[in-house]
Amino acid sequence: MNAAHNDVMPRYEYRCRSCGDTFELSRPMAESSAPATCPAGHEDTVKLLSTVAVGGRTAGSAASAPAPSGGGGCCGGGCCG
Numbered sequence: 001m002n003a004a005h006n007d008v009m010p011r012y013e014y015r016c017r018s019c020g021d022t023f024e025l026s027r028p029m030a031e032s033s034a035p036a037t038c039p040a041g042h043e044d045t046v047k048l049l050s051t052v053a054v055g056g057r058t059a060g061s062a063a064s065a066p067a068p069s070g071g072g073g074c075c076g077g078g079c080c081g
């Protein structure tokens with residue numbers, strides 16, 4: 001049971017490898033890594049390190065950092081029971 005605090009959906013940016021387009025989707029964090037479909041219908045997309053607000057560390061850290069601590073709660077680290 002976890003029906004709580006899902007009012008705000010973060011926005012994620014994706015890039016289509018078929019047509020090279022980039023697009024954004026608002027979706028729950030739980031689905032942030034789920035496959036996204038490009039507006040043109042392509043399914044070969046990759047998730048970009050998005051602009052999920054939180055300004056702070058944005059100097060490319062190469063690998064994908066899932067959740068910068070110090071955002072808007074502790075979700076993502078796994079401490080939200």
Ligand SMILES: [Zn+2]
Nearest residue numbers: 016019038042
């Ligand atoms: Zn596409």
